[in-house]
Every structure is written in structure tokens, then in C-alpha cells.
Amino acid sequence: MIIEAHGLRKTFTARRGRGRTEEVEAVRGIDLSVGEGEIFAVLGPNGAGKTTTVRMLATFTAPTAGTARVAGHDVVKEAAKVRERIGYVSQAGGVDDNAPGRESLLLSARLSGLSRSQAHARADELLETFSLTEIADRPVRSLSGGQKRRFALAIGLANRPPLVFLDEPTTGLDPQNRANLWDEVRSLRDQGTSVLLTTHYLDEADALCDRLIIVDHGLIVAEGTPDRLKQEVAGDVVTLRLDDLAAAGELLNAQPYIKETRPEDDCLRAYLDDGEHNLPALLRALEAGGMAIRSISLDRATLDDVFLRHTGRSLRDAA
Numbered sequence: 001m002i003i004e005a006h007g008l009r010k011t012f013t014a015r016r017g018r019g020r021t022e023e024v025e026a027v028r029g030i031d032l033s034v035g036e037g038e039i040f041a042v043l044g045p046n047g048a049g050k051t052t053t054v055r056m057l058a059t060f061t062a063p064t065a066g067t068a069r070v071a072g073h074d075v076v077k078e079a080a081k082v083r084e085r086i087g088y089v090s091q092a093g094g095v096d097d098n099a100p101g102r103e104s105l106l107l108s109a110r111l112s113g114l115s116r117s118q119a120h121a122r123a124d125e126l127l128e129t130f131s132l133t134e135i136a137d138r139p140v141r142s143l144s145g146g147q148k149r150r151f152a153l154a155i156g157l158a159n160r161p162p163l164v165f166l167d168e169p170t171t172g173l174d175p176q177n178r179a180n181l182w183d184e185v186r187s188l189r190d191q192g193t194s195v196l197l198t199t200h201y202l203d204e205a206d207a208l209c210d211r212l213i214i215v216d217h218g219l220i221v222a223e224g225t226p227d228r229l230k231q232e233v234a235g236d237v238v239t240l241r242l243d244d245l246a247a248a249g250e251l252l253n254a255q256p257y258i259k260e261t262r263p264e265d266d267c268l269r270a271y272l273d274d275g276e277h278n279l280p281a282l283l284r285a286l287e288a289g290g291m292a293i294r295s296i297s298l299d300r301a302t303l304d305d306v307f308l309r310h311t312g313r314s315l316r317d318a319a
């Protein structure tokens with residue numbers, strides 16, 4: 001395992017004005033393990049504790065309690081050794097504002113031991129990946145937020161470390177650069193690099209990661225592969241708009257093919273396997289119960305359904 005963490009906790013003491021302080025339990029006991037060559041996602045809403053977890057694993061914040069070994073070393077006792085073996089791209093970026101982006105990228109590549117020509121080749125490759133070639137020689141301070149972010153990602157990936165932490169890597173990226181980043185993360189994995197990324201995008205965790213944890217209020221609420229987590233909920237979900245959600249829920253819960261129903265906003269979500277096959281029976285049951293359907297849709301269950309099941313609210317609402 002390239003990451004093994006047990007019982008990680010972090011409590012901050014935050015100032016609340018007039019000398020008053022408040023304890024914030026950002027992370028309240030997280031266990032996780034990440035295998036070599038795995039893409040692992042920490043998915044959760046704003047404030048769930050994702051960044052704090054990554055900062056503890058990347059040695060930037062000491063845990064209040066718990067232990068973690070990263071790339072074979074203890075994050076507290078051997079922090080320097082951990083840092084030599086990881087790449088880390090923070091949400092803020094951390095690119096030298098005064099230097100042209102290409103220079104910072106080349107420096108990062110050279111520091112990791114590449115020769116001058118290898119460093120140039122790697123820099124050109126990353127500039128291309130993130131559509132930065134045209135602006136590579138401008139000082140970073142003159143670039144837009146999205147462009148700076150793409151430079152930060154390119155610099156973080158330049159030295160091909162065995163483990164890369166990416167904190168919300170695609171926030172602020174346009175769809176094309178988002179897709180390019182996903183490809184780059186997959187190609188890192190194919191070369192044996194492990195990637196731990198945080199995200200509050202369901203589709204990102206679903207499409208990209210091999211395994212994930214879903215965190216909420218500093219705790220893990222679900223863990224597994226995207227497919228297994230979704231299967232636990234059900235293969236499919238029928239979303240219904242009708243007048244009496246409670247009565248419809250009661251009626252559907254009595255049907256043998258329904259696993260569970262859950263109201264969400266002004267809809268009822270009914271979970272079932274083999275939705276296409278069971279949909280006609282569901283419609284007949286509602287009709288026999290005298291329920292007028294205003295709209296209906298059948299979809300595959302998503303990680304949002306997993307989040308909803310474990311927290312009682314939608315990740316979209318929680319974010």
C-alpha cells in the first residue's frame with residue numbers, strides 16, 4: 001500500500017472574535033488505504049474535511065490523532081522522506097507569479113532529476129496537454145485563474161512522482177481541459193503512479209477513480225469502487241413527480257421489485273434493479289392506486305444516490 005492511514009483526526013482552534021475561540025473538528029477519524037497504481041478519490045461536499053485529510057497525508061498539517069504511512073514513511077516522524085516521494089497540487093496552485101510558466105515547469109522537471117533535453121520534452125508534453133503552449137512564456141501573474149491552475153497542475157505532475165495528491169484538480173477548468181486532465185491522470189496510473197484526488201464532482205469520482213471514500217462532516221460515510229457502491233443502492237432509479245409523495249412511497253415500497261424509495265425535493269426516487277424490465281409493473285401499480293404521474297424518468301443510480309442514502313441529503317445540495 002502506498003498510503004495507510006488509521007484514525008486520522010484534525011481539530012482546529014478557530015478565532016471567533018473578542019478573544020473567543022472555537023474547536024472545529026475538521027476530520028473526525030478517517031481510515032484509508034491506497035494501493036500502488038491506484039486512482040483513489042475523496043468525494044464530499046464543501047467543508048467535509050477533504051483538504052485537511054490530504055494536507056495531513058502530504059505532511060503539511062500534523063494530525064491531532066491517528067497515524068499515516070505514505071510511500072513507506074510516517075507522515076509525522078519522517079515528513080521529509082514522504083515529501084521527496086510525493087507530488088502535491090493544492091487548490092490555490094502555488095506557482096511563482098513573476099516567472100514565466102515554462103521556466104517553473106522546466107525547473108520542476110530538472111529538480112526531479114531529468115536531463116535538460118528530457119525536461120524540455122516533458123515540459124512541452126505538459127504544455128500541450130493543458131493547452132498552455134501559447135502562453136508558456138508570459139509571466140504567470142498576467143494569466144487568468146484557470147490558466148494559472150493549469151500551470152500548477154502541469155508543474156505538480158512534471159517530476160512523475162510515485163504518488164500524486166491533487167486537491168480539487170478540475171475546479172475552474174473548462175470541459176476540454178477537464179477531459180485532458182482526466183486523460184493525464186489515467187496515463188499516470190498506467191505508468192504505475194498512484195493518485196489521490198479530492199473532488200466534489202460526482203461524475204469525476206465515478207469516471208476517474210478505481211476506489212473512493214465519500215466523506216461528510218469529517219467522517220467516511222461510504223467506501224468502495226464506484227460500481228459496488230452504486231450496486232448497493234440499486235442498479236436503477238425511477239424519479240417520479242406526483243402529488244402525494246408519501247402515499248406513492250408507501251405503495252411502491254410494497255412492490256417486490258422495489259428496493260427502497262426516498263423523497264427528494266418535490267420528487268420521489270424509487271430504487272430498483274433491472275429498471276427497464278420492471279417499469280411497466282411500476283406504472284400499473286401507481287395507476288391501480290389512482291396516482292396521477294406528472295413526470296417520470298428512469299436512470300442509472302449515481303454516486304449522488306449513494307450519498308443520499310448515507311446522509312439523507314443530496315451531494316448537490318450539500319456542496
Ligand SMILES: Nc1ncnc2c1ncn2[C@@H]1O[C@H](COP(=O)(O)OP(=O)(O)OP(=O)(O)O)[C@@H](O)[C@H]1O
Nearest residue numbers: 012013014024026045046047048049050051052053
Ligand atoms: N486552518 C483552519 N482553521 C480553522 N478551521 C479550519 C481550518 N482549515 C479548515 N478548517 C475547517 O475545517 C472544515 C473542513 O475543511 P476542509 O478544507 O478540509 O474541507 P473540504 O472538504 O476540503 O472543503 P472544500 O471542498 O470547500 O475545499 C471546515 O469547516 C473548515 O472551515
